[in-house]
Amino acid sequence: DAGVIQSPRHEVTEMGQEVTLRCKPISGHNSLFWYRQTMMRGLELLIYFNNNVPIDDSGMPEDRFSAKMPNASFSTLKIQPSEPRDSAVYFCASSFYGTGRTEAFFGQGTRLTVV
Amino acid sequence: GQQVMQIPQYQHVQEGEDFTTYCNSSTTLSNIQWYKQRPGGHPVFLIQLVKSGEVKKQKRLTFQFGEAKKNSSLHITATQTTDVGTYFCAGDNAGNNRKLIWGLGTSLAVNP
Numbered sequence: 001d002a003g004v005i006q007s008p009r010h011e012v013t014e015m016g017q018e019v020t021l022r023c024k025p026i027s028g029h030n031s032l033f034w035y036r037q038t039m040m041r042g043l044e045l046l047i048y049f050n051n052n053v054p055i056d057d058s059g060m061p062e063d064r065f066s067a068k069m070p071n072a073s074f075s076t077l078k079i080q081p082s083e084p085r086d087s088a089v090y091f092c093a094s095s096f097y098g099t100g101r102t103e104a105f106f107g108q109g110t111r112l113t114v115v
Numbered sequence: 116g117q118q119v120m121q122i123p124q125y126q127h128v129q130e131g132e133d134f135t136t137y138c139n140s141s142t143t144l145s146n147i148q149w150y151k152q153r154p155g156g157h158p159v160f161l162i163q164l165v166k167s168g169e170v171k172k173q174k175r176l177t178f179q180f181g182e183a184k185k186n187s188s189l190h191i192t193a194t195q196t197t198d199v200g201t202y203f204c205a206g207d208n209a210g211n212n213r214k215l216i217w218g219l220g221t222s223l224a225v226n227p
Contacts, residue, residue, distance in 0.1 A: 033214070042219040043158070043203065056214055091157060102207060103148055103160035104215065 006092050006107035013114055018080040021110045024073055025094030033104060034067055034077050035091040043091075049075065050097065082114045117142050119206045121218030129226050134191040136221035138204035146207045147180055147187045148215065153200040161189075161202075194225050 005024040013019050025032050034046040047057040049069045057067070064083070069075040079086055089111050093104040118141045128134050138147065146165040150158040162171055164180035164187060171178045177190045191198055201222045205215040 043217045045214060045217070048214050093158075102146070103163060104150075104158075104205075105160070106157040109157050 004092055004094050004105050004107035006090075006110050008110055009108060010111045011113070013082055013112070015083055015114055016081040017114075018078065019082045019086075019112060019114075021077040021090050021092075021112070023075045023077070023092030023107060025075070025092070026105055027073065029094035029096045029105075030072075031095045031097045032069060032075050033093040033095075034075070035093065035106075036088045037091060037109075038088045046077070046090075079112075082112075084114045087112055087114050117206070117208060117216050119204060119216045119218045121204055121221055123221055124219065125222045125224070127224045127226065128194050130196060131193050134194050134198070134223055136189050136202050136204075136223075138187045138189075138206075138218050140185045140206045140216070142206075142208060143184050144206040144208055145184075147184075148205045148207065149178060149187075149189055150203045150205065151200050152203065152220070156200075158203055191223075194223070196225050196227050199223060199225050 007022045030051050032049040036044045036046055044059055046059045047067045048055050052069045065079055067077045089109045091106050091109045093106045095102055095104045120139045122137050146163055148163045149161040151161055152158045162178050167184050168182045169180040175192045179188045187204055201220040203220045204218045207215055
């Protein structure tokens with residue numbers, strides 16, 4: 001398996017524009033996480049899906065952020081409209097939550113810059 | 116809410132010195148995981164500890180899980196420049212919607 005695949009790797013956009021980040025989890029994993037990482041706040045969990053269903057979105061900053069997981073192999077994180085304070089690295093991670101090890105496998109991340 | 120505190124935030128060492136980072140949870144954990152993130156990279160899983168008092172070793176890295184399953188530590192013996200990065204602990208509370216609660220990480224710099 002190629003691991004968790006995120007696209008794009010880098011995104012530069014102007015304030016007010018819509019941004020869509022994409023994630024393909026590892027095949028067979030039943031949990032998917034979107035994280036945001038900044039120097040100031042560290043690694044923050046935005047939303048967590050289990051079996052394609054959003055379980056916990058308490059970390060989503062505000063209504064400008066939305067996430068979907070239409071099927072087990074694809075998820076998106078959308079920011080509309082984007083603001084400069086949204087600039088960060090966004091990671092998608094997947095895991096298999098069952099018995100035994102439950103570690104998260106991270107994608108390479110999308111570095112978002114909003115100017 | 117549940118919190119995981121990690122100290123120190125930063126650590127500079129000379130190559131060959133030892134390094135330890137500590138993780139403390141406000142609640143009892145079902146397991147704790149450790150990850151390493153190299154500069155410019157993404158977090159990579161190192162290990163998972165499940166049992167009270169558990170100690171695991173990976174070459175120069177020693178991981179411990181406290182008896183009360185609320186604290187953990189990672190100790191690196193004789194650091195090398197390849198150890199540079201940020202080390203995160205993440206606590207798993209099975210009752211907390213099964214999401215990991217992350218510490219803020221300890222950034223390790225190693226002077227050659």
